[in-house]
Amino acid sequence: MKNRIFAGVPSEEMAGYAKAVIVGTTVYVSGTTGRDPDTGNFPDNAAQQARNALASIDKALRQAGGSLANAVVSRVYVVDQACAADVTAVLGEVFRDIRPTSTMLICEIPAPGAKVEIEITASLEC
Known part of the structure; x- marks a missing residue:
């Protein structure tokens, strides 16, 4: 069984996610x-x-009954190498004791002005 959480932003309906x-x-x-x-x-x-x-x-994870403390995988996309160090520092602060697996990619993000996009998989068992 799947349960879905929605943020209520127009792109969810437009892109079907x-x-x-x-x-x-x-x-x-x-x-x-x-x-x-x-x-x-x-x-x-x-x-x-x-x-x-x-x-x-974290807000979405709390709606699911967890928090960032439940993260087991992080996927981070940044627009250029110059952003990577700043984003890595924030990830280090947030995930210092949690230690999910992590991937960071340098790529284009299809939202003008966006420098970073983060995707998380979490387990409510941990």
């Missing part, structure tokens, strides 16, 4: 960019975008 999908005790959180939750704009700073993305992911 959910913010998160729960299958058993595993939660798959869609790639999340770092828009400012109050303005909807992207901060210029990649580190702040990473913090915003992780806060949004």
Whole structure:
């Protein structure tokens, strides 16, 4: 059985996806960019975008009954090498004691202004 969590953003309906999908005790959180939750704009700073993305992911995980502490896999996409160090520092702060597996890729993100996108898989068993 699948349960879905929606963030209520227009792109979910337009692109046919959910913010998160729960299958058993595993939660798959869609790639999340770092828009400012109050303005909807992207901060210029990649580190702040990473913090915003992780806060949004944590909100979805809490709706599923967990939190970032349940993360077992992180996939991080950044637009260029210059952003990677700032984003890595934020990941180190957040995941220092959690230690999920992690992949970071340098690539284009199809949201103008986005410097980072983060996807998390979490287990509600841990």
